[in-house]
Amino acid sequence: MTIRTEPMTVNVGPQHPSTHGVFRVRITFDGEDIVEVEPVFGYLHRGTEKLAEERNYVQVVTLTDRLDYTSSMINNQAYCLAVEKLLGVEPPPRARYLRTLTAELQRIASHLIAVGFFVQELGAFGTPLMYGFRSRERILELFEMLCGARITVSYMRPGGVFADAPRDFWPALNRFLEDFEDEFAEMEQLLLENEILMIRTRGVSPIPPEVAINNSVSGPVLRASGVNWDWRKQEPYDAYDQVEFDVPIGSNWDNYDRFWVRIQEVRQSIRIIKQCIAQIEPGPVRLDLPLVLRPEAGREAYGRVEASKGELGFYLVSDGGISPYRCKIRSPSLINLTVIERLLVGWKLADMIVSLGSIDINMGEVDR
Amino acid sequence: MYGLAMVKGLMVTLKNLTRKPFTIQYPEERAKQHPRFRGEEFVWYEERCTGCASCAKYCPLGIIKIETSPSGSMIPQGEKYRLEVFDIELQRCMFCGLCVEACPYDALFMGSGFEQGQYSRKNMVITIDQLRNAEKHPSTWFRPQLEGYEGGTDSFRRTPTIAQGESRFSYDPRGGPPLGWREVGRESWRWHQREKAGMRLEQGEAVPDTGRDELPQSARDSDAAAD
Amino acid sequence: MPMRPLSGEELAKAVNQEYPGVAVDYDEVSAWIRPNRIHAVAAFLKDSPAHDFQFLNSVSAVDYVEYFDLVYHLTSLRQQSSAVFKARIYGREDLRAPSVYSVWRGADFQEREIWDLMGIHFEGHPNMKRIMLWEGFEGHPLRKDFL
């Protein structure tokens, strides 16, 4: 005798503790197994691209803060690089180093959140998350020192950064780096080889490289899929051509690898920051550009960076006016979600949450 | 051995049990706030403001409302505009600080407070009177002269570097006496005052001393005219 | 080895060799192709070993009032090169373009987004629904005439 069972459709989100904001997936379950997935977006859609068309080039910087609010510095950087490409200018070297440095600090902060929430979704009751926040707090404090805000930094401007770091920033940064290595080692000790974490994540939801590439997946997820691709290496912007770092590559393409790649990237970021501190030279930090920028009409530029979530690109078109004619944002979080079906179907409810955590989406960026 | 990492994890958490908490108990303790903090109450120096509305134009949200009228005073030096309305709608402000960046006369500064919660949206508008009467503790955001770096005064947009300037003093917006309008500007106040009035002074021309401790006559005049 | 951006001229020449007359114009960074051949060109650029553009960075649409430009940013991971091709679609109403969903799965959400916000319908996309806004929303907000 067979017992007839019915598939069950559940709305996971938009109000759910672990969908990273207001993300909603309609999932059809067969028991605990997922048979169908349909992502629904738009709950945080603020029309950033339209807003950008009505603001001048510098004002758009403040909008980029609010895309992926866990990595505002990198968003600023991507946008400023695009505008600089559009204008055909190069920021002074000190500004480039400052940008690299702050972007890497932001990457650490973002990855700490990603790892923390990843483990939180595995069910560790907040401990790794709080350890991550402990260090992130220090980074945010450094940002406050630099630019007066912790999350919505607006630190960078087309043509450099708005101001040089204050004098007490450098000792504070050094102190942070000293403490952070210990704190992070603690986190690695707690998580990296934990057997429960291993059996929960090893072999779960692998994304083969050819699938990842075809789905335009980027960032740590792409690298965890075994593809050796990092825009910081392939197309060095700012000071990335001056620093040395390794690119961690996953070999099993699974959730554990995505988690592992992030942990390793934090280590590499520390390396980059240290080199930046050693190499940075005094000098001006901002080009003498007018407050209201007017790039030539008809020019366009696609500026991209390796953001903490993946390839963040700004495609700007100018019509000679004071605001971008079109500002398309290639948001890594949204496009990484293309693999969601591949990622979830066939796995269990508990794995689904973890897999979502492993691609580390941020709804501010998905919906824009 | 299998399971060893789990024991290691237990040791890590146990070690942290003995540590001091890193959180801060807010009303009793406060996190250290850095002088560049972009806070809520704006600091505005009427004496420095020409009513050019650069801030209003540069605000990404358009929340600064400025109305001016010709004051009828200082006509020989050019017109001096009287400010009638200078409203900042704080409820929509995102504290990006671009208005401060846009101000060419160092008249507008960010504040350093963050505890201005109100029960009504009406109360969230900072009016010109509030701006006039407020204690002036400007934030050093985009005002390198307040951070005391030498070399910050030569050019408007070229901000100083560590090597160029040494900090002369450590200014903290949350402590110490309020700053007067003469102390906060990038240029010397006398020169600035004349420039504001529209008078084109030649470089090197002697500037008559108008008395250091008094308000500029023009500001007084305009106030009187308003009454 | 730094990235080698393919100039518009090179790209147009390559496309015209395979499909004569499909590339209609080019400038220094991009080549314009006929909109009805987008899918064929995309498949050619992806599969030909000489180009091998496996990675679709982004699909964007730009509203120039009289016409729309669809912009495809491509990257070849093996050859470390990048290319941009565009397709110009004239008109305002009932715009249609072939979907590249079957070539690059990564175009999925971006094409839906373009349909949602710009109103260009991609044919051959299996799930051409609005993505950010709700079904039944009137108009396409990123168009220049949407206020």
Added chain:
Amino acid sequence: MSCQLASDSILYANGIYRLVYEIVGVVLPCWVAYAIAGLVFAFILVNAVLLGAAVITWGERRVLGRFQNRVGPNRWGPFGLFQPVADLVKLLTKEDLRPEGSDRVVFSLVPVLMVAPLILMTAVVPFAKNTALASLNVGVLFILAVSSITSVAIFMAGWSSNNRYAMFGAARAVAVLISYEIPVVLSLLGVVMVAASMSLGTIVAAQALPFFLVQPLAFFVFMAGMSAELNRSPFDVAEAESEIIAGYHTEYSGVRFALIQAAEFGGVGVVAAIAATLFLGGWSGPWSEYLGWLWFLIKTGIIVFLFIWFRATYPRLRIDQIMAFSWKFLLPLAMVNLVVVTLEVFLLRGDEGVLTHTDLAIMAAINLAVTAISIAVFGNLIKDRVTFRTRQPQQVVVPGVSTIEVS
């Protein structure tokens, strides 16, 4: 007229009960005194459990806070001690919500059914010498029987809530509870065998050497099994808050939620008390005549702390892994323990069937070795496909796509 409790009554050993009974019995008929004494003791028990639950919520939040480098609730009262009171007041003043389409009666019955078994379980636990409500001679059996009522209550909650997350939680919880019952029962068999009694009072008396030393394996299995039954980390799938919101009690709010929470944290307290009694020697200790309650509280506190510690450290297992853990790991361990203890008891006990202190020490020595070996052996058996590889970050070789080819 005075009433005397028969010395073979299960209530006879309870000093407080007897005292109340005899005092009241002076003025009132014996059956009234019997009832009043029972009510008095029940009152003490209920309050002890609920107060214990309150203290444990507070303690858990404070200790968990410190594990996570933060402070925890500290606003109400000294060290935030009144936080549970504040929580309770808040929950009591909330609107009494019941989801549409829920099963009215069953939905309302659940909180009561959750709390009741706990109080019943407490009835047989001796807090100090001669203070158990009933020195039941089948105490261990009684505890096991009563504790399984909880699984019914949980399933009722999930079923009646008309919520899919609740259903998920309930289905998971029932599966977990049923499969963990078995290793727990088997682990307790060893204890019962050594003590040669099912009465908790006798078991305490038998622990010349605490049983967690004599039978570390049983202690391990009991703790693991109990944290699964209590839905504690790392086995908290039933209310996995990151997956299914709150599991079976997703739809509960207000006072019903308060009761469920009380049952949950009270459960931790009661299980800790039982574990302290069975494995840590209960109220025995220096000056246990007078300080028995203190020893008992300290030992219970240690067990509670262990639970909190695990919760602070470990991620959660998946439901199938939890099942595997129970059937493939805990059950064999419990079996091993049972066999070894049976042999030891058979070989070591004297003619009267009593184990001396030396016998216990010998058993402890043997069992420690057995524990280490069997955990290692079975741990490696369930290792499955999980392998450790130490992988170093790879240096980028440009062109960097050498790894694209799928092997």
